Amino acid sequence: MAFVLGQNQVYYSTVLSSVPWASHGFGTATGSPVQNDAHASLHQTHSDHVLFIEQSGEKQDDGDGLITRTLGLWISIRTADCLPILLIDPDNRAIAAVHAGWRGTAAQISRAAVASMVERFGSKPTTLLAAIGPGIDHCCFEVGEEVATHFEPFTDRKTGKAHVNLKAANLHQLLSSGLSQANVDVSPLCTVSSPGFHSFRRNRTEGRMVSAVQIST
Ligand SMILES: [Zn+2]
Numbered sequence: 001m002a003f004v005l006g007q008n009q010v011y012y013s014t015v016l017s018s019v020p021w022a023s024h025g026f027g028t029a030t031g032s033p034v035q036n037d038a039h040a041s042l043h044q045t046h047s048d049h050v051l052f053i054e055q056s057g058e059k060q061d062d063g064d065g066l067i068t069r070t071l072g073l074w075i076s077i078r079t080a081d082c083l084p085i086l087l088i089d090p091d092n093r094a095i096a097a098v099h100a101g102w103r104g105t106a107a108q109i110s111r112a113a114v115a116s117m118v119e120r121f122g123s124k125p126t127t128l129l130a131a132i133g134p135g136i137d138h139c140c141f142e143v144g145e146e147v148a149t150h151f152e153p154f155t156d157r158k159t160g161k162a163h164v165n166l167k168a169a170n171l172h173q174l175l176s177s178g179l180s181q182a183n184v185d186v187s188p189l190c191t192v193s194s195p196g197f198h199s200f201r202r203n204r205t206e207g208r209m210v211s212a213v214q215i216s217t
Pocket of ligand 1: 137138190191194
């Protein structure tokens with residue numbers, strides 16, 4: 001389990017790379033896994049809404065998770081500190097892409113994505129593969145109590161300020177949905193404190209990284 005940086009400045013999860021018929025990548029400030037191919041994205045609203053999709057199109061609807069079985073269609077998420085999470089069902093040839101900021105995480109978007117795959121594709125959570133990509137880490141995610149209250153088990157107050165670990169919160173949602181720890185990659189990279197990423201918290205950027213997954217063959 002690991003993330004590797006490709007020559008195109010895109011990160012790849014070794015867990016997801018084990019599936020021969022799928023392509024995926026977690027973008028940086030200078031690299032995107034999606035070039036000019038057909039792709040679908042959402043108008044992201046920090047919700048727990050997961051949409052089943054069969055056709056390409058930009059921002060075609062409101063929501064924060066996409067699931068598909070359509071061959072050749074990239075499903076993509078845009079982030080700048082929020083977490084991009086990609087899932088693959090190796091048995092049913094199905095995929096998901098999730099945008100998880102603190103509001104979506106509090107609304108249990110990762111759990112909702114797994115439930116949508118189970119409902120729509122008959123996915124078995126124990127066989128699903130997932131990767132939580134680069135995003136804001138607890139080192140840099142200092143929050144007020146109004147946010148921390150949603151994440152008690154994942155909040156650290158050692159410094160006197162509340163720091164939330166969104167990656168741990170989403171990992172917990174995936175594992176408690178039935179995924180196996182060995183099947184989930186978690187990037188150690190923090191987009192605020194690591195170079196090469198767009199970070200809203202660091203510099204209020206308009207830039208976004210693209211992360212995406214595709215059934216490629
Ligand atoms: Zn950090």
